[in-house]
Amino acid sequence: MKAHISRIKDALTKAEMIILGADCTVNYSGRAETFLPRGERIIMIKPDKTLLVHQPEGNTPVNYMKGESVHELVEEGGKLYLKSQNQQMQEYIDIAIENLHFVQTTKLTDGQKLQLTGDERDMADMIAADPSIIEKGLATVSREEQTTYGFVDVLCKDKDGSLVAIECKRYTAGLDAVTQLRRYVEKLKASKGIVKVRGIIAAPSITDNAKKMLADWGFTFVAVEPPKYKERLKKTQKRLGEF
Amino acid sequence: MKAHISRIKDALTKAEMIILGADCTVNYSGRAETFLPRGERIIMIKPDKTLLVHQPEGNTPVNYMKGESVHELVEEGGKLYLKSQNQQMQEYIDIAIENLHFVQTTKLTDGQKLQLTGDERDMADMIAADPSIIEKGLATVSREEQTTYGFVDVLCKDKDGSLVAIECKRYTAGLDAVTQLRRYVEKLKASKGIVKVRGIIAAPSITDNAKKMLADWGFTFVAVEPPKYKERLKKTQKRLGEF
DNA sequence: GGGGAGAGATGCCGC
DNA sequence: GCGGCATTTCTCCCC
Numbered sequence: 001m002k003a004h005i006s007r008i009k010d011a012l013t014k015a016e017m018i019i020l021g022a023d024c025t026v027n028y029s030g031r032a033e034t035f036l037p038r039g040e041r042i043i044m045i046k047p048d049k050t051l052l053v054h055q056p057e058g059n060t061p062v063n064y065m066k067g068e069s070v071h072e073l074v075e076e077g078g079k080l081y082l083k084s085q086n087q088q089m090q091e092y093i094d095i096a097i098e099n100l101h102f103v104q105t106t107k108l109t110d111g112q113k114l115q116l117t118g119d120e121r122d123m124a125d126m127i128a129a130d131p132s133i134i135e136k137g138l139a140t141v142s143r144e145e146q147t148t149y150g151f152v153d154v155l156c157k158d159k160d161g162s163l164v165a166i167e168c169k170r171y172t173a174g175l176d177a178v179t180q181l182r183r184y185v186e187k188l189k190a191s192k193g194i195v196k197v198r199g200i201i202a203a204p205s206i207t208d209n210a211k212k213m214l215a216d217w218g219f220t221f222v223a224v225e226p227p228k229y230k231e232r233l234k235k236t237q238k239r240l241g242e243f
Numbered sequence: 244m245k246a247h248i249s250r251i252k253d254a255l256t257k258a259e260m261i262i263l264g265a266d267c268t269v270n271y272s273g274r275a276e277t278f279l280p281r282g283e284r285i286i287m288i289k290p291d292k293t294l295l296v297h298q299p300e301g302n303t304p305v306n307y308m309k310g311e312s313v314h315e316l317v318e319e320g321g322k323l324y325l326k327s328q329n330q331q332m333q334e335y336i337d338i339a340i341e342n343l344h345f346v347q348t349t350k351l352t353d354g355q356k357l358q359l360t361g362d363e364r365d366m367a368d369m370i371a372a373d374p375s376i377i378e379k380g381l382a383t384v385s386r387e388e389q390t391t392y393g394f395v396d397v398l399c400k401d402k403d404g405s406l407v408a409i410e411c412k413r414y415t416a417g418l419d420a421v422t423q424l425r426r427y428v429e430k431l432k433a434s435k436g437i438v439k440v441r442g443i444i445a446a447p448s449i450t451d452n453a454k455k456m457l458a459d460w461g462f463t464f465v466a467v468e469p470p471k472y473k474e475r476l477k478k479t480q481k482r483l484g485e486f
Numbered sequence: 487g488g489g490g491a492g493a494g495a496t497g498c499c500g501c
Numbered sequence: 502g503c504g505g506c507a508t509t510t511c512t513c514c515c516c
Contacts, residue, residue, distance in 0.1 A: 017285060017299060019262055021349045029475035031413075031494040032361035039353030042260060044285070048300040056260060056351040057291040059307060060511060063357070064494080066302060090476045091494075104347050106264045108299040110282030114306070118275035120507055146500090148452055149418055150505060170274075170507085174490065175392055179422040180506090183456075207489060209391055213426075232272035233333045274509040303496060307509080334509075363492055389516080393490060413492085417505065423491085450504065 004103045005080070008073050011045075011105035018045040023099035026053055026063045030091025036062055038098060043082065045071055047108060051084050051093065065093055118228030124153045124168045126227050127202060131156050134166060134202055134222050147187040150180065155188075162196050163188060169203035170226040177201055178213045185219075204229075247346045248323070251316050254288075254348035261288040266342035269296055269306045273334025279305055281341060286325065288314055290351060294327050294336065308336055361471030367396045367411045369470050370445060374399050377409060377445055377465050390430040393423065398431075405439050406431060412446035413469040420444055421456045428462075447472075 011018045020043040026036040036053075041062070044052040051065035069086040082095040124143065131138035137159030145152040154166040165188060167173075167181040178201065185199045199219035206214070206221045214221055254261045263286040269279040279296075284305070287295040294308035312329040325338040367386065374381035380402030388398040397409040408431060410416075410424040421444065428442045442462035449457070449464045457464055 017264070019285065019347065021260075021347070021351070028494070030473060032359055033471045033474055034360075034494075035358045037355040037358075039355040040351040041353060042262065042287070042351070044297070046297070046299055046301075050300065050302055052297075052302075054287070054289070054295075055353050055355075056289055057293065057310065058289075058511090059293055059295070059309060060493095060495090064302060066496095067300065089494090090473050092475050101349055102347060104262065104264070104345060106344055108264070108283040108285070110284060110298050112280040112282040112298075115278045115280075116275055116509080117277075118509085144500090149456060151500090170509095172489090175426065176419070176423075176490085179426055180419075183418065183422055209489075213392060228276045230273060230333050231276055232335050271509070277509075301497090303508095303510090309509095309511095332509085359494080361494080387515085394515090413494090415504090419505085452504080 001080075001100065004100050005073060005075075007103055007105055012071060012073070014107070015047040015049075016105045017047055017108045019043070019104040020097075021101035022095075022097050023101070025096045025098070027094045027096075028063050028092070030086070030089060034063065040101070043095065053095070063093060065091060118170075118226060118231075120153075120168055120170050120226075122228070123170060123202075123224070123226045124166075127166060127168065127224070128154045131166075133224060134200060135164075138164060145188075147184055147191060149183045149187045152184045152188070158198065162198055163192075163194060164198040164200060166200045166202055168224075169201065170229075171204065173201045173203040173206040173221070174210050175207070175213060177203065177206075178210050178217070178219070181219060182217055185217075244323075244343065247343050248316060248318075250346055250348055255314060255316070257350070258290040258292075259348045260290055260351045262286070262347040263340075264344035265338075265340045266344070268339045268341070270337045270339075271306050271335070273329070273332055277306065283344070286338065296336075296338070306336060308334060361469060361474070363396075363411055363413050363469075365471065366413060366445075366467070366469045370409060370411060370467070371397045374409075376467060377443060378407075381407060388431075390427055390434060392426045392430040395427045395431070401441065405441055406435075406437060407441040407443060409443045409445055411467075412444065413472075414447065416444050416446040416449040416464070417453050418450070418456060420446070420449075421453050421460070421462070424462060425460055428460075 025038045028034040042054040048067040049069045050067045052061040053063040055062050071084045080097040084093040128140045138156045141155040145155040152165045153168045156164040165184045181199045185197045188197045202224040268281045271277040285297040291310040292312045293310045295304040296306040298305045314327045323340040327336040371383045381399045384398040388395040395408045396411045399407040408427045424442045428440045431440045445467040
């Protein structure tokens, strides 16, 4: 135990990655208040002082603290506590460690950034580059046209010269997508003093309610698949199809 | 190395928590496509088959895979790969492991759930229990009143008998909060055939643009602090104030 | 299981 | 720094 403690303290000063397997209870106080009764979890303290507490299940950490937090390992009344606080956010975490199963510390070297393709930006770029995907005769006017009530993903003119605001969604468009579009169309009408501005939602699909609301406002939906979506699956299927 | 590999494979079959420190490159294909060049990271495979890849910085995993994924450790051409796939989501991750710094496996027992107070639900409950916080003479009609275009956080009647829709936000209300409120108010008017329905946003603060849009629609803003917000800080300040 | 909305959201980009 | 918005969002809850 003594060896564990000194190893953690040493790693904290050296800004090494620290990973603990611990039987513990967790209290958080800050933007809200949480309590996690005793159980076995993984505690991770990153070189940038991010703290993560992970349960055996689920994607998201059950408790966490932003980078630049201050962590301290203290012994009080024969018990071990990990006390963390973030001055900026005025947040606090106290972890009462009942049992320390293992301690792993390591220096990590990694300056790489994730390269991602196929997000909403790519989808909007794809449409802006060739708006005929949406409708014949469309011509792109601008990308991310600013209005005081937010920005339009892709702004086009149709073959009749009417402005067309296009809102892109990578997933099923819901009510929020329609209200967003509506906001932009209204603001465009007001700011430019035009009566007719069309609105289009470009997404792979749309919910029934959103479709109704879209109809209420005279907008339309165009089914568009986001780029790079399940690319590997498509390749696999193609390969299978070749045989 | 051989010992590492067999330990990982064994832990996978036993559904133990697996944590690797590895120099690796990561490819993901599914809802999008990502590539992460070589660097040192922490790889975590949970008992429920969630996969997380963490860089030395930041709160969120750089790559991940939902639970119920299938993970396989394979050696190809003298190199070690961790190949994961999720059948449901049609997603794939390949991790090329250049160097395995450490392997940690452990059985984790934890059936506990996080207990949280101070979220939006608590805030809405607080207002519903005593709507005079918002305005004198208000009486609560319902919580989460359903409309086809979404549900109203708190529905009240004012001293004149007019319906009042209240939208709660724990943080600074933005444009989206106003459009949400607008949606509900319009739907309430339509479904109940009433001309006058008031709209109120209850939040600690509101952005300038949202305030303008609120005014455009004849709605109002009431400043309300969410419950339990920075509770510990308040306690500390109170204690300090005593001296 | 889909839809709607919050999250102790986080992170990114633009003004 | 605030604001507006996407996220491989995730997660919960209600229909």
